[in-house]
Structure formats: C-alpha cells, structure tokens
Amino acid sequence: MLRIEAAVLFMIFISFVIQSSIIFPYQTLLMTQLTEETFEKTLHTFIRSDLIDLRGVTFIDPYGMVGLLEIGELCMLEDVKKTVLLPRSNEVLRYLERMEFFAHAKRYFSLDPMQPPGTGSVGESDVLLEITPIERAGDIHTIVGRVRDRAQSILVKHLRYDDRTINGFIVALSEICQNIIEHSENKGFVGIQKYRFQSLGKNIVKIAVMDAGIGFRRSLAARFKLRGDLEAIEKALLHGASRHEDEGRGHGLAAVRRFVTQWQGRLSIRSGTARLSILPKWARGREREMNLAKFPGSQINIILPEVSSN
Amino acid sequence: MLKYDLKNILKEEIGGSTKDLVTRPTGQAVRERIEHDLEKATEGSVIGLDFSKVGVIDYSCADEIAAKLVSRLLSGEYGDRYLLFTGLNENQKENIEVALERKGLAAVAEMQGSKRLLLGSLHNYLKDTLEHVAGEGRVTAKDLADAKKLEANTSGTRLLNLAKKRLVKRVEEVRQDGKVWVYETL
Numbered sequence: 001m002l003r004i005e006a007a008v009l010f011m012i013f014i015s016f017v018i019q020s021s022i023i024f025p026y027q028t029l030l031m032t033q034l035t036e037e038t039f040e041k042t043l044h045t046f047i048r049s050d051l052i053d054l055r056g057v058t059f060i061d062p063y064g065m066v067g068l069l070e071i072g073e074l075c076m077l078e079d080v081k082k083t084v085l086l087p088r089s090n091e092v093l094r095y096l097e098r099m100e101f102f103a104h105a106k107r108y109f110s111l112d113p114m115q116p117p118g119t120g121s122v123g124e125s126d127v128l129l130e131i132t133p134i135e136r137a138g139d140i141h142t143i144v145g146r147v148r149d150r151a152q153s154i155l156v157k158h159l160r161y162d163d164r165t166i167n168g169f170i171v172a173l174s175e176i177c178q179n180i181i182e183h184s185e186n187k188g189f190v191g192i193q194k195y196r197f198q199s200l201g202k203n204i205v206k207i208a209v210m211d212a213g214i215g216f217r218r219s220l221a222a223r224f225k226l227r228g229d230l231e232a233i234e235k236a237l238l239h240g241a242s243r244h245e246d247e248g249r250g251h252g253l254a255a256v257r258r259f260v261t262q263w264q265g266r267l268s269i270r271s272g273t274a275r276l277s278i279l280p281k282w283a284r285g286r287e288r289e290m291n292l293a294k295f296p297g298s299q300i301n302i303i304l305p306e307v308s309s310n
Numbered sequence: 311m312l313k314y315d316l317k318n319i320l321k322e323e324i325g326g327s328t329k330d331l332v333t334r335p336t337g338q339a340v341r342e343r344i345e346h347d348l349e350k351a352t353e354g355s356v357i358g359l360d361f362s363k364v365g366v367i368d369y370s371c372a373d374e375i376a377a378k379l380v381s382r383l384l385s386g387e388y389g390d391r392y393l394l395f396t397g398l399n400e401n402q403k404e405n406i407e408v409a410l411e412r413k414g415l416a417a418v419a420e421m422q423g424s425k426r427l428l429l430g431s432l433h434n435y436l437k438d439t440l441e442h443v444a445g446e447g448r449v450t451a452k453d454l455a456d457a458k459k460l461e462a463n464t465s466g467t468r469l470l471n472l473a474k475k476r477l478v479k480r481v482e483e484v485r486q487d488g489k490v491w492v493y494e495t496l
Binding site for chain 2: 168251
C-alpha cells in the first residue's frame with residue numbers, strides 16, 4: 001500500500017517537473033556562464049523569473065555582468081526588485097568584487113547572501129576598467145583616465161599595443177561611451193577585462209558597453225525611415241548615420257569599427273531584436289541576427305586580441 | 311605667432327587632471343574659450359593652437375574644436391585672424407583630418423618636430439599652390455605665374471582662394487611699380 005502511494009507521489013512529481021519545463025523551458029536550465037553567447041538565454045530565464053539564480057555560474061565576463069545590471073535597470077523602471085542568488089564559486093565572486101559589480105548590483109537587486117563572502121587578496125589584476133556608470137560627459141573623462149593609467153600593465157604588456165594604438169583604443173572607447181550619453185536618453189555601464197583566450201592562444205581584452213535606453217531604431221527614427229532594428233544598426237555602424245543632421249556627427253561608431261577591424265577584433269551591436277557583428281577570421285558567429293528577444297537600448301561587445309609579433 | 315596651450319585651456323575649463331580632449335561638451339567648452347580669447351587677439355595675427363601637451367583628441371572633440379573653429383573662421387566670425395594647429399602627434403593629426411574632411415575644410419598644421427602639412431580637403435591645384443608658397447615663404451601672383459607657367463589672372467585667383475580659406479596671409483606691399491598683394495605662409 002505504502003509502495004503504491006510512493007509510486008503515485010513520484011509520478012505526480014515527475015509530471016510536475018515535465019509540465020514546468022514545458023511551460024517555463026528556460027527556468028529549468030542551469031546557468032553556468034554569463035556571456036554574450038548566453039545573453040538570449042539569460043534574458044529568457046531572468047526577465048520572467050523573480051529569482052536570478054547564479055549559484056551554478058562558473059564564468060562571467062563584462063558583457064554578462066553589465067547585461068545583468070541592465071536587466072536590473074529595466075526592472076527598476078518597472079518598480080521590481082529581484083533577488084540574485086550569488087555564485088557559489090569563490091573565484092567568480094572574487095572577480096565580481098574586483099569588477100565592483102556588487103556596488104552597482106545592490107541598487108537593483110536583493111543579493112543572497114546579502115554580504116558576499118570575503119574575497120581575500122587579489123594580486124595582479126586583469127581588470128582594465130571596473131564596471132563604471134556612464135551618465136554624463138565627466139564620466140568619460142574618468143573612464144579614459146583610468147584606462148590610460150592601466151594601459152601599461154594591460155594593453156602594452158598583454159596586447160602588445162604601442163602608444164599610437166593605445167591612443168586609438170582610448171578614442172574608440174570614448175566614442176562608444178559617448179554614444180550612450182548622446183543617443184540613449186538613459187544611463188549605461190561599461191566594463192573591460194583582459195583574458196587568456198585558449199583556442200586562439202592569445203590574450204584578449206573584452207569591452208562591454210550597454211544601456212537600456214531608446215535604442216538605435218528610435219534614435220534614428222526622426223531622420224530615417226527604417227524597416228527594423230537591424231537596418232538601424234547598419235545605418236549607424238556602416239554608414240555613419242546620426243540622429244543629428246550636422247555633417248560632423250556620426251563619426252564615432254564608424255571610427256570604432258575602423259579601429260576594431262584594423263586590430264582584427266570582433267565587434268557586435270545588439271539593439272531591440274537584432275544584432276550586427278563584424279567578425280574577424282578567428283571568430284565564430286553570424287553577422288546578422290534578427291528576431292531576438294526584445295531588449296531596450298543597445299548592447300555592445302568588443303573583443304580585441306593581442307597583436308601578433310610577426 | 312600667438313600660441314594657446316590647449317592643455318592649460320582644458321584644465322581651466324574642465325578642471326581635474328585630465329589631459330585628453332574627449333567628449334563633445336568638452337570640445338564645446340574649449341572652443342568657446344578659444345573664441346573668447348580670439349576676440350582679444352590683434353587683427354591679422356596667426357594663432358597657434360598647441361596640442362603638444364594634450365593626450366588624445368577624439369572625433370567629437372575634433373569636430374567641436376578644429377572643424378567648427380575653421381568653419382567659423384572662414385565665415386568671417388573671427389575677423390582677419392588665422393589659425394594653425396601646432397604640436398600635433400600622429401593620432402591627433404588623423405582625427406582632426408577626419409573632422410575637417412567630413413566638412414570639406416582644410417587647415418595648416420605643424421607636427422611635433424616642426425614639419426608643416428595640410429590637413430583636410432583641398433583641390434590639387436590649390437595644394438600645389440600652397441606648397442609653392444610654403445617653399446618660397448612669400449610670393450606674388452606674378453612670382454607664381456612665372457614659376458608655374460600660368461596666366462597672371464589664374465595665379466592671382468589661386469592665391470586669392472588660398473587666402474580666402476585662411477591658409478596663407480594676404481598683405482599689401484608698396485613697391486616701386488606700385489602696390490602689390492603678397493601671399494605669405496602662416
């Protein structure tokens with residue numbers, strides 16, 4: 001009798017699990033990485049859920065971190081404060097601490113545990129720029145100043161950049177951050193980190209810049225008739241289109257594209273439901289993507305590899 | 311030549327320890343300060359905008375400072391004055407050049423190490439004329455006509471066009487055979 005009851009209970013439990021995974025297919029997936037590659041899954045999983053479960057996360061990059069903060073920004077606009085279950089991995093927590101993620105995350109989320117465990121000494125840091133808010137022009141001076149201060153230890157040492165290339169890097173960074181102030185009508189975040197990219201056998205620097213503002217399509221809508229988000233991104237990135245009529249506008253993104261292409265980097269811009277990527281030979285992925293999950297503002301990811309010695 | 315140290319102007323207008331000309335509002339503040347100072351400069355003077363102590367100049371700042379100053383100089387807003395970009399490094403030169411080209415403008419620049427060159431866009435025949443003036447230091451329409459085997463009115467028109475673009479100075483000189491216009495490098 002007891003066995004039959006146990007079997008019935010087990011069947012009910014299994015049925016519940018199956019139903020849950022059909023109704024909420026993404027909620028049952030365990031997030032182990034937060035990067036650009038997993039961003040669509042991140043959106044599906046976390047936008048609908050009250051709980052953002054990062055306990056299984058073993059790798060997170062600036063795009064993942066800044067993306068999470070922008071989800072928080074969006075939730076805050078809707079007066080929602082979600083709970084984030086922090087990663088169990090000490091290494092990931094240490095990295096989040098180094099990137100000053102918690103300082104910003106506390107504004108948007110209830111963190112669990114409330115006080116992240118102590119992370120201990122760090123040694124040499126791979127952080128080129130901690131997560132930094134972009135709200136006004138003065139923030140860009142701060143960003144440029146910090147990157148310049150650390151250029152020697154990251155850009156020269158690990159990417160083998162010379163002075164001229166560092167200056168190009170700083171100009172590209174400045175332009176991409178200004179894009180938020182001039183076009184998003186909202187605040188944004190930027191973060192930069194150096195990694196070792198095993199499959200390439202090279203060091204790389206990852207730059208993530210995001211906002212939850214009006215996005216490319218709405219920004220350009222007053223001047224151009226656009227069919228969709230992809231066309232809006234193309235107009236801005238490939239044709240130097242700007243919401244302003246002045247001929248002196250619209251250099252910024254084109255300059256960023258030139259710099260990234262010159263140094264065999266990868267650039268992707270996601271806005272609304274589309275993403276456009278400039279892919280070097282070493283990178284995987286699709287150049288044009290549409291019908292993605294709708295997310296406001298713009299999400300920009302740049303990967304710059306170490307300069308070859310030959 | 312009167313020199314404006316852009317690092318100093320940046321410090322006075324923006325504050326802090328920044329040495330980089332980045333963002334449009336920064337460029338606007340620096341340009342407005344230069345415009346204010348230009349009013350005090352005597353007519354006919356050449357003003358060197360000294361970039362030698364500045365870090366980078368981004369495209370927004372290059373547009374606000376270089377392109378807008380040159381554009382307004384050509385429209386006569388600053389009177390009979392001339393601008394020269396001095397102490398440039400390669401990065402600064404490239405970004406200012408892009409800003410000028412986008413608006414079809416041109417300016418004379420002096421690189422770190424004193425090498426002078428033209429930035430922006432200019433017809434080839436005017437570039438050639440400018441190079442000739444730079445080589446000679448000062449020329450008249452007759453000098454140019456003789457050197458380049460041109461009609462006198464053609465050489466005069468070319469030199470006048472350069473003067474209108476504020477790329478050379480045009481000064482009146484009294485000689486034995488009367489008054490002549492002499493065109494000089496900035």
